Amino acid sequence: MSSVLVIDDEAGMRRTLQIALEKEGFEVVSCGRGEDIQRVFAHKPIDIVITDLRMEPMSGLDVLRAVKQRSPGTEVILMTAFGAVDSAVEAMRLGAFDYITKPFLANELVAKVRKALEKKALTTEVQNLRREVQSTYAAESIITASPAMQAVLAQVRQIAPMPLTVLITGETGTGKSLIAHLIHYASRSAAGRLISVNCAAVPEPLLESELFGHEKGAFTGAIYSRKGLFEEAHRGTLLLDEIGSLPANLQSKLLGVLHDRELRRVGSNRVIPVDVRIIAATNSNLEQAVARGTFRQDLYYRLNVARIHLVPLxxxxxxxxxxxxxxxxxxxxxxxxxxxxxxxxxxxxxxxxxxxxxxxxxxxxxxxxxxxxxxxxxxxxxxxxxxEAIPRGSGTPDPRGTLDRHEHELIARAVIEHHGNLAEAARALGIGRTTLWRKMRDYGIRK
Ligand SMILES: Nc1ncnc2c1ncn2[C@@H]1O[C@H](COP(=O)(O)OP(=O)(O)OP(=O)(O)O)[C@@H](O)[C@H]1O
Ligand SMILES: [Mg+2]
Missing domain, CATH: 1.10.8.60 (Helicase, Ruva Protein; domain 3)
Structure with a gap:
């Protein structure tokens, strides 16, 4: 049951309010002097305080200050005489929820009390959610005993505070999203939102307006203008998950937005500034996609500013x-x-x-x-x-598999770094051109 404290030096007023509020199902305590609040609060928590403004020696404003100091979550409503607007304004500035001018109907006051309770419930809920989110994404939520992950955490601490674009790579389920959250909450954008979009999950025709928004009438069915996720993430972080699945036309558009730090909604020429930290994640091999020509090399370079790789479990x-x-x-x-x-x-x-x-x-x-x-x-x-697994005792990885993976990556990198010039890439790798060509074919890398 919600508890209400009524403070007024007139006994008749106290009684009237007590009856009206109790009838509405509130638990009501009342007292005649502001000085009594410490005693009342020591006795029980109070959700709402309704206090008269003009009282001696402790005024309603004094009561308001004392309540906010003792119990910041308690909402205060002041009762003022007609004409005491200045004090009412001052009260709002000091954190009162609302004021009501005498004389008033009981219903009016009850409505204000209900509103104040709603605000209090919302504030508590937001605080709880925020605490929950912060603890979920605190560094302690990462459990690890491996040097590889310790190094990743050190890297996160180092790059999170800087406004760098980050590319997180790793197989599915290795913790890429978790790391993206860690970076966001340790960054200067932590007060802004973290918005995630899975580029592989949104159907291609919708993705553009999802990311960049659209103007009313931009296409059939665009009945309203709509902000895109870039705008939603303003002053926060945008996590572009599965970036490898971004279609070619959106790769170009994204590159433009990152370069110019501004965007245009679909169907609009209005330029909207963009202040968003970008984190891209992928479980596919972007170097290979670049070598194959399915991912723009210039976009790859723009995303791959800081790189975090999560090794498989x-x-x-x-x-x-x-x-x-x-x-x-x-x-x-x-x-x-x-x-x-x-x-x-x-x-x-x-x-x-x-x-x-x-x-x-x-x-x-x-x-x-x-x-x-x-x-x-x-x-x-x-x-x-x-x-079904046969326990292997030790966990030595297959050396051939690991070697192949390294060779594969080396070759893909060399091809990218030499802009697809195989003669140069082969020279850099110290192998013949035919060998390089054969290995590219074996690994499914194509220029
Ligand atoms: N080191 C860790 N300690 C504790 N929990 C972890 C750790 N790494 C990952 N997790 C948990 O494992 C689950 C999978 O992680 P996450 O969703 O971040 O992976 P992902 O790489 O983003 O996967 P996908 O490629 O499918 O998007 C999550 O519930 C995450 O909280
Ligand atoms: Mg993920």
């Missing part, structure tokens, strides 16, 4: 167990239970290869918890894909 096996325990602790907290892994379950988790990386690990544990009748997670509770 199977190449940082020391992260598996700490993350598994952390995910299990989170599920335990959510379900109010205390789950544990059996030793065999830990062995299976540690031996798996995780093509879906941390997301796969997280889903596996969520699944296990859902089907586990007790609180010990056994191998039978883990997804089938994991149970």
């Amino acid at each position: 199977r190449d940082r096996r020391e992260d598996i167990e700490p993350c598994a325990y952390s995910f299990l602790a989170e599920m335990s907290r959510r379900r109010g239970k205390c789950y544990q892994f059996s030793r065999e379950a830990v062995k299976l988790l540690a031996a798996h290869d995780y093509p879906g990386n941390l997301r796969e690990l997280q889903n596996a544990i969520e699944w296990a918890v859902a089907i586990c009748p007790g609180d010990i997670i056994e191998p039978t509770h883990l997804p089938e894909a994991m149970r």
